[in-house]
Amino acid sequence: MKLFKQAIVFVVLLGVAATACRNDKAEGEKSNLKTVKGLYSFGPEMKSFTLCEDGREYWVKDSVKNLELSYSNLGFEKPYEPVYVELEGYFAKSDTATVSPDFDSTLVVMKVLKISKEIPDGPCAQ
Template sequence: MNISIKPLPLLILLAMIVVACNTKPVSVEKHAKRVIKGLYTYGPEMKSFTDCEEGNEYWVADSAKTLELAYSNFNFEKPYEPVYIEVECNVIKSDSLMVSADFDSTMVVTKLLKISKEIPDGPCN
């Protein structure tokens, strides 16, 4: 009895094993909710946030639908007036096909904790 092993299926199986062993697991921490504090600016063409502690700038997506409403309740005469906010959010990579592409990351607000015209002393000022 002559057993011959075909090299092509063996190479494919070997390649699948190598690829499976080299893939890195997706980090859950990257998309974990966190509380973040900083300055929020809103207007017709811009929704941005600057993290006071780290200085990072984010595009803002308001999934809670409360941040934009609370901002508009201040009745500013001009758009783009910064306010201090504390929010619960997720930070994700920005979509390259939208305006948010100018920002590396998008902050998806899930809960508004605090909003104030008064900007506290410290790194935000």
């Protein structure tokens, strides 16, 4: 009976610890949110974001499933046409099992602020 009680206490503590870790991760992601501006390209094999300010390129994970839909609604005939975007998200290390080795970081999109075929003059104009 004593062993049974210890096992129950262990399982409860394990559950509490797992929940606390999950909440810490979510809080960490929220505190790392940034607003970024750049060019987004989407196609069957690649989703990339190029930061306007320094030209660094990132893989994109569309956590809200709104970015890909907004891109598709612009009606391009060919994939991979760049569009100007302003996004809210955070940067994370890329999963090498699912992401091309060319990208060491991934932009996880939490909110689409703006998407446009019109690329503004300045650092984003190519």
